[in-house]
Amino acid sequence: MDDRAKYRRELRGYAIGFASALALTCAAFATVHFDLAPAGTTIGIVFALGLIQLNVHFRFFLHIDLKKSARDDLQLILFSTLITLLMVGGTLIILFNLYHRMM
Amino acid sequence: MTVQSAWFWAIGRIDLHSFAFVRAWEDPSLDKMIAAGAASLVVLGAIAVFAIITKLRKWRYLWQDWFTSVDHKKIGIMYVILSGIMLTRAVIEAVLMRMQQAVAVNQPGIVAPEHFGELFSTHGSIMIFFMAMPFLTGIINYVMPLQIVARDVAFPTLNSISLGLTVSGAVLLMISLVVGKFSTGGWSGYPPYTEMAFNSGVGPDYWIWAVTLSSIGSTMTGLNFAVTIYKSRAPGMHLFRMPLFCWTALCTSILMIFAMPPLTVATLMLALDRYLDFHLFTTDLGGNMMNYANLFWLFGHPEVYILILPAFGVYSEVISTFSAKRLYAYRTLVYATMVIAVLSFTVWLHHFFTMGQNANINGFFGIATMCVGIPTGVKVYDWILTMYRGRVRFTVPMLYAIAFLVTFVIGGMTGIILATPPLDYVVHNTLFLVAHFHNMLIPGLLYGMLAGYQFWFPKAFGFRLDETWGRISFACWVVGFYLAFMPLYVLGAMGMPRRMAGVFQGEYLPWLIIACIGAFILLAALGALFVQLVISIRRREKTRVPAGDPWDGRSLEWAISSPPPEYNFAVIPCVEDRDPFALRKEQGRAYQPPHAYEDIEMPKNSVLGPVLCIVGAAAGFALVWHIWWLAILSFLGILAAVIVSSFSRDTHRVIPASEVARTHEHWLRTVAEARAIPRELETRSANEGLAESAV
Numbered sequence: 001m002d003d004r005a006k007y008r009r010e011l012r013g014y015a016i017g018f019a020s021a022l023a024l025t026c027a028a029f030a031t032v033h034f035d036l037a038p039a040g041t042t043i044g045i046v047f048a049l050g051l052i053q054l055n056v057h058f059r060f061f062l063h064i065d066l067k068k069s070a071r072d073d074l075q076l077i078l079f080s081t082l083i084t085l086l087m088v089g090g091t092l093i094i095l096f097n098l099y100h101r102m103m
Numbered sequence: 104m105t106v107q108s109a110w111f112w113a114i115g116r117i118d119l120h121s122f123a124f125v126r127a128w129e130d131p132s133l134d135k136m137i138a139a140g141a142a143s144l145v146v147l148g149a150i151a152v153f154a155i156i157t158k159l160r161k162w163r164y165l166w167q168d169w170f171t172s173v174d175h176k177k178i179g180i181m182y183v184i185l186s187g188i189m190l191t192r193a194v195i196e197a198v199l200m201r202m203q204q205a206v207a208v209n210q211p212g213i214v215a216p217e218h219f220g221e222l223f224s225t226h227g228s229i230m231i232f233f234m235a236m237p238f239l240t241g242i243i244n245y246v247m248p249l250q251i252v253a254r255d256v257a258f259p260t261l262n263s264i265s266l267g268l269t270v271s272g273a274v275l276l277m278i279s280l281v282v283g284k285f286s287t288g289g290w291s292g293y294p295p296y297t298e299m300a301f302n303s304g305v306g307p308d309y310w311i312w313a314v315t316l317s318s319i320g321s322t323m324t325g326l327n328f329a330v331t332i333y334k335s336r337a338p339g340m341h342l343f344r345m346p347l348f349c350w351t352a353l354c355t356s357i358l359m360i361f362a363m364p365p366l367t368v369a370t371l372m373l374a375l376d377r378y379l380d381f382h383l384f385t386t387d388l389g390g391n392m393m394n395y396a397n398l399f400w401l402f403g404h405p406e407v408y409i410l411i412l413p414a415f416g417v418y419s420e421v422i423s424t425f426s427a428k429r430l431y432a433y434r435t436l437v438y439a440t441m442v443i444a445v446l447s448f449t450v451w452l453h454h455f456f457t458m459g460q461n462a463n464i465n466g467f468f469g470i471a472t473m474c475v476g477i478p479t480g481v482k483v484y485d486w487i488l489t490m491y492r493g494r495v496r497f498t499v500p501m502l503y504a505i506a507f508l509v510t511f512v513i514g515g516m517t518g519i520i521l522a523t524p525p526l527d528y529v530v531h532n533t534l535f536l537v538a539h540f541h542n543m544l545i546p547g548l549l550y551g552m553l554a555g556y557q558f559w560f561p562k563a564f565g566f567r568l569d570e571t572w573g574r575i576s577f578a579c580w581v582v583g584f585y586l587a588f589m590p591l592y593v594l595g596a597m598g599m600p601r602r603m604a605g606v607f608q609g610e611y612l613p614w615l616i617i618a619c620i621g622a623f624i625l626l627a628a629l630g631a632l633f634v635q636l637v638i639s640i641r642r643r644e645k646t647r648v649p650a651g652d653p654w655d656g657r658s659l660e661w662a663i664s665s666p667p668p669e670y671n672f673a674v675i676p677c678v679e680d681r682d683p684f685a686l687r688k689e690q691g692r693a694y695q696p697p698h699a700y701e702d703i704e705m706p707k708n709s710v711l712g713p714v715l716c717i718v719g720a721a722a723g724f725a726l727v728w729h730i731w732w733l734a735i736l737s738f739l740g741i742l743a744a745v746i747v748s749s750f751s752r753d754t755h756r757v758i759p760a761s762e763v764a765r766t767h768e769h770w771l772r773t774v775a776e777a778r779a780i781p782r783e784l785e786t787r788s789a790n791e792g793l794a795e796s797a798v
């Protein structure tokens with residue numbers, strides 16, 4: 001593949017990423033601004049949009065995908081997420097449990 | 104400004120009574136004399152070292168060749184030396200504690216309760232943070248880059264900074280013997296006991312800053328090692344071709360990256376409580392001390408695997424080398440290591456089963472804890488099966504490995520007992536627990552590191568350690584361990600609490616005496632280790648192994664000269680197998696001259712490490728004693744040092760190809776002239792480091 005084709009493919013990647021990121025951001029703001037759903041659901045939607053946003057950034061800007069060259073980085077991100085969830089989640093469960101039993 | 108406030112401004116809380124000597128002068132009781140004796144050992148030791156170095160005019164040499172060096176091999180050796188010094192202090196303290204408990208049945212004993220509290224706090228903190236961590240960091244530093252065929256670690260200067268911070272923490276601990284007192288809060292430093300309200304002295308502050316400095320150093324070491332293993336492997340060295348020691352080093356590093364920060368955070372939060380009157384862990388005003396226990400053990404449990412995994416790596420290398428066999432079930436061992444690493448983040452609550460959560464939560468963490476036994480058990484079988492039908496040679500490292508296998512399994516069994524919450528309710532906070540964790544850490548860490556030390560010593564220094572004294576030391580470590588710690592299981596089951604300066608139950612006495620004898624045998628083991636070192640240095644001409652392969656090794660660190668050149672490998676080889684050196688020897692191409700040599704770029708020395716060491720220790724000392732001007736100055740110094748050094752662009756030095764060629768060819772000639780020996784002569788002076796399998 002020559003340089004030009006490579007360049008254009010990369011540019012397209014960034015463009016798609018930018019467009020999706022923008023769309024997701026707007027969608028999140030819109031949900032809140034136009035009161036499209038009850039409060040609880042809105043929080044859920046915004047949260048979900050945030051998660052998708054995260055993946056868009058990883059995929060298009062940080063070039064983390066399932067290809068072999070990015071495997072190490074992907075593993076690192078997944079592992080960090082797992083450990084963080086374990087530590088933060090565990091802490092919350094333990095401390096709330098203690099709190100309730102103190103009441 | 105009154106005289107008093109000027110005084111305080113200058114030297115903070117220090118007064119005459121801060122000095123152990125003054126306290127002993129005023130009250131010459133046995134307790135105070137012991138403290139003053141320890142303090143004078145520190146002072147005299149420091150003076151002696153300074154005097155000797157000055158007399159031999161070695162300051163320049165030390166500064167240029169060691170302190171400012173960023174060579175991973177030298178940094179590794181310095182870590183191990185630090186560890187040896189701290190081990191000596193901690194073992195002496197352990198013997199003192201054992202003596203105290205043996206004589207303090209219905210009597211006051213030799214040290215006062217406060218002093219006893221300092222003893223177990225310093226013993227525990229030193230063993231974990233300043234003996235175990237530096238030992239394993241040193242051995243990984245030395246061996247791992249050689250095994251993956253790198254020229255150095257990924258961030259050599261950072262490596263030297265990590266060492267500097269660890270040393271500064273250790274220096275604080277040493278200073279605390281002379282000026283002030285150490286914490287009595289144990290190695291875990293639980294608030295509210297370590298809060299200002301209960302403990303307004305300098306002790307907890309010493310603990311906080313010593314541990315903070317070393318934990319920051321360890322975090323950076325973890326990052327450094329992990330990046331090195333990911334990025335600096337030789338061509339062909341896939342992850343699944345790495346020696347198992349590198350796998351354990353990788354998992355340990357990752358654990359360090361994730362587990363050290365909770366500790367740093369916990370100690371800093373405690374510092375906020377103590378210095379700025381926060382209420383993070385107080386009993387009132389909205390504080391929550393349980394969060395400290397939680398944070399501490401978020402670090403503390405992974406920490407024990409940080410300690411144990413590198414030893415597993417050493418045993419894997421040792422067992423396969425001295426059984427002359429490929430490691431059995433390599434992949435299983437790798438996966439077991441990974442599983443242990445992940446599981447270690449799911450069990451921390453077992454350190455506080457009795458602190459009030461409900462039964463379901465305890466049950467969950469209890470079961471998760473027991474699960475760790477599965478991958479560990481798998482490993483034990485893999486090691487046994489590596490020996491199976493191998494031609495096992497009982498050298499000193501191999502003896503340690505075998506003692507480990509037996510002893511560690513016993514400790515694992517008592518771990519399963521403690522992992523059962525109802526049983527833990529019965530024996531927690533007793534000597535049963537103390538027996539359990541020594542039963543894990545002595546075989547699972549100390550024996551492993553000692554095995555590694557004996558195994559790689561010839562690589563690092565070019566001559567072998569004395570075999571006889573190695574065996575004597577080994578025998579003492581094993582016999583001493585069983586005598587010193589098996590009685591503690593009994594005492595624990597009888598109900599004797601840990602951290603007791605004295606007891607009133609006569610029936611404990613026989614067991615305490617046995618344990619005390621055991622402790623003395625352990626002290627003898629340490630002594631034998633030093634004797635071994637001295638004798639080996641004296642007789643080094645007879646035990647040289649310049650060809651570099653004294654044990655018929657299997658991985659690539661044995662494929663170079665002993666000691667290795669600064670750049671490790673003259674030419675980076677391509678790795679084609681999991682036991683690359685063994686394969687090459689089999690095919691008769693272990694010592695082929697390379698086709699061409701190239702210039703080698705190596706990092707230059709850096710003063711940043713030693714500077715941060717000194718400034719870090721000064722900052723810690725100033726914070727402990729509330730000498731604010733010095734604290735501010737030190738922090739500015741740290742900032743300035745880091746910024747100024749970042750302007751230096753001239754950080755590399757080129758070693759010309761001709762010099763590399765000269766050194767390498769000289770070594771190849773040494774190899775050609777060496778006599779290849781069969782394994783039976785391995786421990787004789789005929790062993791010049793060339794194995795029969797290579798020719």
Ligand code: HEM
Binds near residue numbers: 201545601
């Ligand atoms: C070499 C022989 C050793 C002896 C004779 C020894 C002895 C002792 C004794 C007597 C105690 C106090 C027990 C009590 O609370 O009543 C203790 C505590 C402790 N030891 Fe050791 N020990 C040895 C090695 C080690 C090693 C190798 C480690 C770790 C790598 C270690 C880590 C600890 C820790 C963490 C504590 C708990 C301190 C505390 O209560 O906060 N010890 N040891």
Ligand SMILES: [Cu+2]
Binds near residue numbers: 404453454
């Ligand atoms: Cu644990």
